Amino acid sequence: GAGVSQTPSNKVTEKGKYVELRCDPISGHTALYWYRQSLGQGPEFLIYFQGTGAADDSGLPNDRFFAVRPEGSVSTLKIQRTERGDSAVYLCASSPRGGLGYNEQFFGPGTRLTVL
Amino acid sequence: AQTVTQSQPEMSVQEAETVTLSCTYDTSESDYYLFWYKQPPSRQMILVIRQEAYKQQNATENRFSVNFQKAAKSFSLKISDSQLGDAAMYFCALRHGAGNMLTFGGGTRLMVKP
Numbered sequence: 001g002a003g004v005s006q007t008p009s010n011k012v013t014e015k016g017k018y019v020e021l022r023c024d025p026i027s028g029h030t031a032l033y034w035y036r037q038s039l040g041q042g043p044e045f046l047i048y049f050q051g052t053g054a055a056d057d058s059g060l061p062n063d064r065f066f067a068v069r070p071e072g073s074v075s076t077l078k079i080q081r082t083e084r085g086d087s088a089v090y091l092c093a094s095s096p097r098g099g100l101g102y103n104e105q106f107f108g109p110g111t112r113l114t115v116l
Numbered sequence: 117a118q119t120v121t122q123s124q125p126e127m128s129v130q131e132a133e134t135v136t137l138s139c140t141y142d143t144s145e146s147d148y149y150l151f152w153y154k155q156p157p158s159r160q161m162i163l164v165i166r167q168e169a170y171k172q173q174n175a176t177e178n179r180f181s182v183n184f185q186k187a188a189k190s191f192s193l194k195i196s197d198s199q200l201g202d203a204a205m206y207f208c209a210l211r212h213g214a215g216n217m218l219t220f221g222g223g224t225r226l227m228v229k230p
Contacts, residue, residue: 033217042120042207042220043161056215089159095216103216107161 002026004108006092012114013082021077021111025094032075033105034067035091043091049075082115118143118212122221129198130229137193137224139208149211150184151218152193156204167191203228
């Protein structure tokens with residue numbers, strides 16, 4: 001079956017612009033995660049959705065970052081007034097469910113965001 | 117707070133030989149999972165192996181095995197009979213929280229020499 005897909009694969013924007021990054025999880029997966037991977041570093045957690053609601057957004061760096069998942073499937077990560085420091089690979093992952101117990105996270109190929 | 121540390125930025129191994137990647141972690145939780153992920157240039161994270169903290173037996177998946185030392189908070193990955201396709205970034209990760217979020221280490225770049 002289809003895995004997690006992310007669009008666009010690459011996004012180049014100018015400082016101060018608004019961008020949207022899309023994640024299509026595996027069908028039926030209720031949990032969805034966003035991570036940010038800066039160059040030469042490991043991914044860092046941003047936000048976790050269980051269904052339509054953001055169950056944990058403690059990793060969002062500031063209020064310029066926002067994410068939605070209105071129908072409990074596709075999610076969009078939105079970044080306002082982009083800064084050069086936002087340049088990174090944004091990874092999305094989904095799992096059959098969140099919560100306690102083991103649930104493997106399946107990752108997408110990421111979106112490489114470059115802010116000039 | 118959870119932390120994961122990988123002290124080896126790069127490692128090199130000869131094809132068919134064995135290599136061990138190191139990882140240490142810290143967590144206040146008593147029930148947790150540890151993982152090793154492989155990230156090739158395609159950027160997609162691939163799960164290599166996982167270990168439940170309550171299990172004393174070290175996990176094994178074909179050529180990949182771990183040495184889990186809970187008291188020392190150490191979780192190393194051993195790759196036997198290394199193959200050219202094993203060359204990639206390897207990340208150690210700790211699952212924590214009610215939401216199953218992952219905290220990753222900084223990664224180790226593994227090079228395999230033919």
